[in-house]
Amino acid sequence: MTKPAVVVLDYGSGNIRSAQRALERAGAEVTVSSDLKVCANAAGLVVPGVGAFDHCVAAVKKLKADVMIERRLIAQQAVLGICVGMQMMFSQGVEGAVESDGLGQWDGVVTRLNATKLPHMGWNTVEAPGGSKLFEKLNGANFYFVHSYAATAIKTDLSNPIKPPIVSLTNYQGRFISAIENGPLSAVQFHPEKSGDAGIGLLQNWIGQL
């Protein structure tokens, strides 16, 4: 059996080598690339991200990778956002006094977590609803988080005939959205590439759908 071809989008952010190694361990043929044609042709595209929301969005837009991502999603080709790669899929991010636009795939705002100690750093669990494919056989597993910002709500249009997203939550002095599965677009707030066996299992679940 040939391994599914996965490309990790290289736009100058994220622990790309770790993501590459973990995806390989999970059974994918992995390329790291900033070439939009290479990204467009992959069976699955991973969008990593660390650091500031506005910097990551600006870097993705500078590459015109936002257009490539949009085209992939319209064509029902899988995209997985990780950490800030998830956050940027929302319509807006607020860091300090800076409000900036995201890629707008989901209607929601990424804000600073309301917690006494930040960043939210370490291993935490995810409450995934029934029907989640990403968390299949990973009930109760711990994943590694490092972030101070997250979305806590996503607006869904109930009149829309397209299936609503599957939203998973994590508790850190209040609940925030830790994963979304929405047709071809999936995203996780934690780092599956740093989450040991559970993280590899989640990546296998994603790769298995390609």
Add this chain to the structure above:
Amino acid sequence: MTLSSRLIACLDVADGRVVKGINFKNLQDAGDPVMLAKKYNQEGIDELVFLDISASTENRNPIFDVIERTADEVFIPLTVGGGVSSVNHVDQLLRAGADKISINTAAIKNPNLIAEIGDRFGAQVIVLSIDTKRSANCKSGFELTTHGGKNSTAIDLLDWVSQSTKMGIGEILLNSIDFDGTKKGFDLELIKLVTQVCDSPVIASGGAGEVNDFPAAISAGADAVLAASIFHFNEVTINEAKKAMSAVTSIRF
């Protein structure tokens, strides 16, 4: 469920080998770092810290090879420290596969380094390593030291905690020079003092001697606990430490 308290193993690495001594003296060989990293990962360690105590910090230093080989096989967070003194050095370590870097003396000499690293890579990569010991000359009762506790700085510990966290760091690695290597337990007075005023996560380090020392440090306020020789010499296993911690906090098994 909520955030788990973390158990971290520290590997002091000199010229590609794990070593352990008391207060950085009388170093004993404790094995191959990559083998140990894999073993601890299998046993359920939450994170690993490599502290490079080699004399050289150049690119050909064996620590880079150790990080690369570990990151190829161990999919948990890796922190690397020891002589980190520039943005360029941080860049090299992150490219080799480190997720976080710990800085100590260089940040005291040049606090702007914290902001420079944070601007480039995000504050979450910075583990601010603090070596501190009791001192009557400081208001908080604790003084900042460098070079493994040998050199005094006359800087009050709490002033440094306040200054550095304002600049933006991921977390603090709080090492008690008074307790390091003594095996009499973590420095609970120190842990309480810092965690009461600090809004960044704090890793307690120095003094682990038996399994009940780990939950005691968590109860004192630590977000994570770090130990080295007690694991290297099989005095306490990762699982025993986690079981003991699970009596007072949530733990990842």
